[in-house]
Amino acid sequence: MKNKKVISHLKSYAKKLKQNLFVLYLSYKDPRTPWYAKAVAICVVAYAFSPIDLIPDFIPILGYLDDLVIVPLGILLALKLIPSIVIKEKLKAADELKKYGKPKNWLVGILFILIWFLFVLWICKTVFNVYKKFL
Template sequence: MGLRAQLAALASRFKQEVAFYRALQKHPQTPRLAKALLWLALGYLLLPFDLIPDFIPLIGQLDELVIIPLLLYLALKVIPVSVRQECRDQLESADNQK
């Protein structure tokens, strides 16, 4: 598989995951703590300040690679499996209808 195909597959997967987290955020049975953790992850990604400044070589960039996945992991642990599966199923059925 060429680099272009790998990048296209990665971009497609990223779009699916963003849609999944958006569906989780909108779902009425998603706990407030999980919604707050999802918003924190998004805010940490987009806001210009960090816990460790980016001008510190290597460590400055690694904090995003640790903190954001950790927040997403904690949010998914709080959300019931049935809610996660329902959101995945909704997205899958929407993709099949296209």
């Protein structure tokens, strides 16, 4: 019985997070949203809807940390910065948008691939330099 309550609560929480992401996406386009709120909102939405995570999910613990902590905190911050009247108006529009699925942000995905590629190159260079010193 308690497990069903927890699962139900988690599903409700996930549904609300997804709803808020769509609200942020729509609020970003609203001219009444201040520029700084737009900047935070678009970063959160782009990261959440990106097909690639900054920290891949196959990395134990850390892989899901971004999805469980960073995204909800980003949503909370962005919602605090956006005028409440804009949020209220966008809630209904977000329901309609959700029916068509989430928007894809391939630009952010490419950026994350580039970051990981540069990170791997840096690791390879560092390992090569250390290996060279031992020769």
